[in-house]
Amino acid sequence: MKLLHVDSSILGPGSVSRHLSASIVAQQQALHPDIEIVRRDLATDPVDHLTGLHLAAAQGAVPESGALQADVAAGQAALEEFLAADIVVVGAPMYNFGIPSQLKAWIDRLAVAGRTFRYGANGAEGLAGGKTVIIASSRGGFYGADSQAAFLDHQETYLRGVFGFFGITDIRFIRAEGIAMGEAQRQQAIDSAELEIRKLAA
Ligand SMILES: Cc1cc2nc3c(=O)[nH]c(=O)nc-3n(C[C@H](O)[C@H](O)[C@H](O)COP(=O)(O)O)c2cc1C
Numbered sequence: 001m002k003l004l005h006v007d008s009s010i011l012g013p014g015s016v017s018r019h020l021s022a023s024i025v026a027q028q029q030a031l032h033p034d035i036e037i038v039r040r041d042l043a044t045d046p047v048d049h050l051t052g053l054h055l056a057a058a059q060g061a062v063p064e065s066g067a068l069q070a071d072v073a074a075g076q077a078a079l080e081e082f083l084a085a086d087i088v089v090v091g092a093p094m095y096n097f098g099i100p101s102q103l104k105a106w107i108d109r110l111a112v113a114g115r116t117f118r119y120g121a122n123g124a125e126g127l128a129g130g131k132t133v134i135i136a137s138s139r140g141g142f143y144g145a146d147s148q149a150a151f152l153d154h155q156e157t158y159l160r161g162v163f164g165f166f167g168i169t170d171i172r173f174i175r176a177e178g179i180a181m182g183e184a185q186r187q188q189a190i191d192s193a194e195l196e197i198r199k200l201a202a
Helices: 016-031 052-058 066-084 101-110 156-165 183-200
Strands: 002-007 036-041 087-093 117-120 123-126 132-138 170-176
Touching: 002 016, 002 066, 016 087, 016 132, 016 170, 016 183, 036 066, 052 066, 066 101, 123 156, 132 156, 132 183, 156 170, 170 183
Parallel strands: 002 036, 002 087, 087 132, 132 170
Antiparallel strands: 117 123
8 A cells, every 4th residue: 555645835844734744644654554655745856847848758759858858757757656656645735825836736747648537538537546635735714615715715626626637536635724813723723633634544
């Protein structure tokens, strides 16, 4: 059994999503002592943004520069790592109502026709089903369905959409909200997310 642990917060050790993703991984390790953990830190080791040259290389053109060759190989490695995982834990803060650009750049390497999805006679079909994705979501404000700002949530809605598009049906969110609204609210949000993590084991 393999678990891929991905983080994308740029805030280092003070990051709430990193704290929660680590807690989820520790819990999964306790539940499955033989689980193999693969780590990907997109803040310290980002994948490059896609360019036309990447797409040409993916379609069979031979990359001219060594740097591009290395980056194409890194993107393919990221895709294989994702496909091989049974459980994917993603630390995903909300930045400017969406996800960090580092996380988006990683997802751009996963969205490969014929590997994670394909278009057929019946439309789009996901090819990467059968895994569990657990997302540690942190955000400064409140964006729940009953909040006034719900329409600004392009973070969880996007992640649910794109992993669903890849065919993944088991997508769970552990959420800490109101992180920017004072120390008491921050701590309460973390405590309540930790409680939700414990329930994952049930
Ligand atoms: C660059 C940046 C952009 C942010 N944009 C938003 C935002 O649009 N909405 C929001 O509610 N909080 C926003 N925040 C607050 C973060 O979502 C919040 O601090 C969260 O805890 C970040 O996750 P982290 O602690 O794992 O880095 C932003 C924070 C940063 C650093």
